[in-house]
Amino acid sequence: MGSVPRDRWRGDFSRWFDWVIEEAEVYDYGRYPIKGMGVWRPYGFQIRRRVLDVVRELHDSRGHEEVLFPLLIPEDLLRREAEHIKGFEGEVYWVTHGGLEPLDVKLALRPTSETNITYYESLWIKSYKQLPKKYYQIVSVFRYETKATRPMIRLREVTTFKEAHTVHDSFEDSERQVLEAIEIYRELFERLGIPYIISRRPEWDKFAGALYTIAFDTIMPDGRLLQIGTAHNLGQNFTKALDFKIQLADGTLEYPWQTSYGVSDRVVAALIAIHGDDRGLALPPSIAPIQVVIIPIPGGSEEDKARVLAESRSVADTLRSSGIRVVVDEREDVRPGAKYYHWEARGVPVRIDVGLEEVGAGTLTIARRDTLEKLKIPRERLLEELRTMFKDIEENLKERALNFMRSMITRADTMDEAEKWASEKRGLLEMPWCGREECARTVEERLEVKTIGTPWPPEDAPGRRCPLCGAPAITIVRYAKTY
């Protein structure tokens, strides 16, 4: 198989990412006069929309109902759950004025929507018979990030926050719901070819107001971890805080149990980062806004040009009528080579070259984006070949991404090994752990990493010892540098 260089992709990922979102016209960042806010451009918007199509499909098919809540949350409502507000307080944007008048009650730009959604659930849901209830919305949320912001990865306005909120009549059912959330995200990331690691976040890094948090992370080309999805069991924390009770089968009143889970723009960022290379994007055919681009290569005479163009359009029609998203690049003042680079940067999975040679022989030359391999095929086999090629590309991207992620995971049993890892390599480090925060914190300091959490499903570490205190390890624990 052919391969495309990934030197820039891997060696200078931050610059590569900035370059690719500009070059492929995905996202305009750094020019908006407010820190941490960017613009989805038409092509990027289409990629985002196709990702969201999958997100919606996965939620709808499992009984989730899409809703839309207001952006503003009054201060007293946001403050109801003590831990929750403690966790978010430092990064809430407040609306303090209406026109020239100071407001009596400050209004928060939602950093997340547990509080206002729970408030409405308490109005709508009275009985266990209405449960489980699963809502979701896809909205902007705002967080006043003080750290360095990054396009699509650390934003002050997260423009694509899919947040699901569910209600249950027992703790057990909320536990089942967390499993369903995990299944939804597994499927989402599999469909996008994004490899992932599932961890239970340590106590000190769980969602503010949750009993616990399960997180999906992926490893970026520079070896840093990117959180791409989270699922929280909220227990009764919010229902108690908002005095939301339901009637159970035995007639008693009880606070229901809740979960919430979310993904964001980061899913698109991961899609772009994980599959890209030095030429630009490489999109899975199922997501690519344009699946096939046809490049006519005109011959000398006017007559030849006309034949080539006619054939190009005819091929496009064939594909279009089979539901394939196709574009013919008919620009006359751009040479074929320049067009190749143009569409490669945009990650179009398959290119078809149509020149005099092809017209004469009744063949087509098709080139795949992931490997840049070219193939000559008889025209009548086109649809078949494409179908196979789409599948191959999808699988190849996925496998390449998975191999990369695997190569970035290291296991160590001693601090010596761990320190060696820290000095030579990056990525994810897995070590045995006694379970004490103090030991994990020491590792964080010595290796300059963050505790990612423990494996989900849980994984014990029989016969192994915590490399710090020497106590028997009760689990594996993960460390990495993060975004």
Added chain:
RNA sequence: GGGGCCGUAGUCUAGCCUGGCUAGGAUGCAGGGCUUGGGCCCCUGUGGUCCCGGGUUCAAAUCCCGGCGGCCCCA
């Protein structure tokens, strides 16, 4: 939270240290010619609040202060 680097045309960038000429180049964009199987070539043109505000100076892209914004490293 701490430290460092940086901000010049749509994009990339020279000039800044050592203040002074019409802010130069590449790319892009527009027009023309020639071409078209991996970023052709030539001609002409277009595009600048030198991030913003203040200060120093006869004179500021350049020096100083503040702000805004971006990147990197460390916590």
